[in-house]
Amino acid sequence: MNTLDRFARLRAALADVDAHLVVIGAGRDATAAIVNLLAEEGARRVALTNEPLLYELALPDALYDAKLERIDPPAMNASWDDINAWREALARADAGLTSAFGIAEETGSMLLPPLAPDQRAVSLLPLHHIAVLRAGQIAPDVGRLVERWADGGDTDGSAVFVTGPSRTADIEKELVLGAHGPQRVTVVVLDD
Amino acid sequence: MPHGTAPKQLKDEIDAGLQSRGEPPPFKTNTRKAANARDGRAGEWPDFERRRAHAAARRQYALDHLDELHERLREHWRRRGVIVHHAPNSAIANDIILGIVRDRGARTLLKGKSMLSEEIGLNDYLARHGVEPVETDLGEYIVQLRGETPSHITMPGMHLDRTDVGRLFSEKLGGEYTDDPPALTRIARRALREKFLTAKVGMVGVNFAVAGTGHLATVTNEGNGRLVSTLPDTVIGLMGYERVTESLADLALLWQLLARSATGQRATVYLNMLHGPSPGPSGPREVHVVIVDNGRRRLNDDPELREVLRCIRCGACLNACPVYQQVGGHPYGGTYPGPIGIVLTPALKGAGHAPDHPFASSLCGACEEICPVSIPLPEMMLKLRARSVDERAKPDPERAVWRVFREVMGSRRRYELAAKLARGAQALWPGREMPIPGWTDHRDAPRFAKKPFRDLFHEDER
Incomplete structure (x- = not known):
């Protein structure tokens, strides 16, 4: 299967769960593209995790330069008050930027690994969750994604699989997006 | 809508539920939507049955x-x-x-x-x-x-x-x-x-x-x-x-x-x-x-019923069940409604706790067919029916009827005499159905022929 086909399947799976795929081709400025994405939807308050990929893309600086209100993750020695303030800020944030361990093409399910200090709330409280991954992190299906995680040797810590924005159909089985979690999910794949 | 009904009142609750619902009841449309959605997705895996068998095996392994x-x-x-x-x-x-x-x-x-x-x-x-x-x-x-x-x-x-x-x-x-x-x-x-x-x-x-x-x-x-x-x-x-x-x-x-x-x-x-x-x-x-x-560990030691512990609580059996589709969940009482409920409730708590539950089924088997871990629910319902009957207090009218049946069917003379009496009794309700208490509430009584076949046969011979 060539790379182009592979993205089509992921795009369709994400569309089925009302999530979006943005592919950034090799050679393009990924950082600028992501900042652009945020600008296009009028996001002003953006939270992020301290995952390595986000730093490799120099996103914290880029957000600062773009004059966005950046919500940084709490320090390891943060006080309970600091944590609370951070969560309140997340709850008001327009977008939360994270990376992921990998994504399953068949279902569009992302594995968000443990982060310290626990920053999973970045993918949960803001209205829009944006996850950035490299193309090599795409696995064909959930079984193989889990295999990669298990075989990788480190399954310690709390993790979560995320498949699209939060939803409920508890009223007459009519689908509503954005129940308690994000209303919008965008997966950004760096095709490098 | 009842707050929490007791499993013992199942029959009454079903009657009340059938009479009071709106047309069509919301659970009828909702179960249909859910069942259709399930069928669509299951169809996406060409090897669905293999995966299902594997899942059943893995659940059973865990229980073992x-x-x-x-x-x-x-x-x-x-x-x-x-x-x-x-x-x-x-x-x-x-x-x-x-x-x-x-x-x-x-x-x-x-x-x-x-x-x-x-x-x-x-x-x-x-x-x-x-x-x-x-x-x-x-x-x-x-x-x-x-x-x-x-x-x-x-x-x-x-x-x-x-x-x-x-x-x-x-x-x-x-x-x-x-x-x-x-x-x-x-x-x-x-x-x-x-x-x-x-x-x-x-x-x-x-x-x-x-x-x-x-x-x-x-x-x-x-x-x-x-x-x-x-x-x-x-x-x-x-x-x-x-x-x-x-x-x-x-x-x-x-x-x-x-x-x-x-x-x-x-x-x-x-x-x-x-x-x-x-x-x-x-x-x-x-x-x-x-x-x-x-009650789960004890249930895991019960060879007839232990497979019910495979359940992953998906609710698909409810969506497929013709009984659930008509009455919804509340009449069942207890926590678990539908096919899984009528097995799990008596299995965990004892047949006497929910005596009518295993009978609230036509044994159509839709539940077993749709169950992702292949729990043989209808078979378990039969086993639980037997237990429910065994645990009934005596004297039990149904037991008496079966005893009479056994006596009558055990001898040709008694059978022919009983048939003659039945034909006579039938004559008391000319043109109408003979009422048999409890039985003809939901069924048509059989009509006995004016002359039994054996008499006609012998007449023909001469």
Whole structure:
């Protein structure tokens, strides 16, 4: 299967769960593209995790330069008050930027690994969750994604699989997006 | 709608339910939608049957090695600092949970969806002891506001339509009436956000504990399960003793089957894997797991019924069941309705506790066909019927009828005499059906021929 086909399947799976795929081709400025994405939807308050990929893309600086209100993750020695303030800020944030361990093409399910200090709330409280991954992190299906995680040797810590924005159909089985979690999910794949 | 009906009143509840419902009842359309969605998704896997067989085998393996898997779990939990509690029955489970909440100085318990918490009667117990349980799953939240019990395993508000919810929110939460589902969801989201951010203790129902790693896996679509298990200081995972699976690979398969069977999704939006307290400053500082027995270990030793413990609580059997489609969940009483309920309730509590449950089925087999882990439910219903009859108090009118039948059929003379009497009795209701108490309420009585075949045969011979 060539790379182009592979993205089509992921795009369709994400569309089925009302999530979006943005592919950034090799050679393009990924950082600028992501900042652009945020600008296009009028996001002003953006939270992020301290995952390595986000730093490799120099996103914290880029957000600062773009004059966005950046919500940084709490320090390891943060006080309970600091944590609370951070969560309140997340709850008001327009977008939360994270990376992921990998994504399953068949279902569009992302594995968000443990982060310290626990920053999973970045993918949960803001209205829009944006996850950035490299193309090599795409696995064909959930079984193989889990295999990669298990075989990788480190399954310690709390993790979560995320498949699209939060939803409920508890009223007459009519689908509503954005129940308690994000209303919008965008997966950004760096095709490098 | 009844608050909580007792399993013993099944027949009466079904009659009452059939008479009082609207046309068509919401659960009839909702089950159809769910069943269709499930069929569509199952069809996507050309090897669906193979995966289903594998899942059944993995569930059975876990049940066959339950104690050993629990030992492995305890090892991981010890290493990760998870506090383990064993509850042999509901009373002890409730006591343990209340104790944890009180120790934290909390007055509310934030809850993710948990059928097991219904089974042990947790909400009532907490309320009676001054702790407010707050349901965060939208369907459960709605049902709780109405002061009712859920009527379906995966869609608690199956018996309600949007106008019911609209009236409820406007009455209980204030604000203008709306029956638009997105608007109603936003109202609930706002009302619950505040509670999420301030709760000290949260509790989630554990779908599976993974023996290979120690993770407590919880499945939700709304995100409430994540919020409940990551924000509060103290998090409790509530699980039944049988909810163990050996590996992450097993979990991956069971998760996808659960999603496809319950709602026709390829995967639920969230599969939360709680491993223990967080090392950093945020995230839960204390994680407890409360493991409830409540008859499960004894059931696992019962060769005729133990396979029912494979159940992954998808609710597909409810959606497929022609009885459930007509009467909904409330008449069944107890916690679990539908085909799984009519086996599980007497299996866990004894046949005498729910004597009519195994009879509330036409044995059509739709439940077994749709079950993602191939539980032979109809066969179990038959076994439970036998037990129910054995446990009946004597004298039992039905027993007497069968004894008479055996005597009559045992001798040709008695049979012919009985047939002659029946033909005579029939003549008392010329042109109409002979009434047989209890029997002809739902069936047509057979008509006896004026002359039996054997007489006609012999006449012809001469």
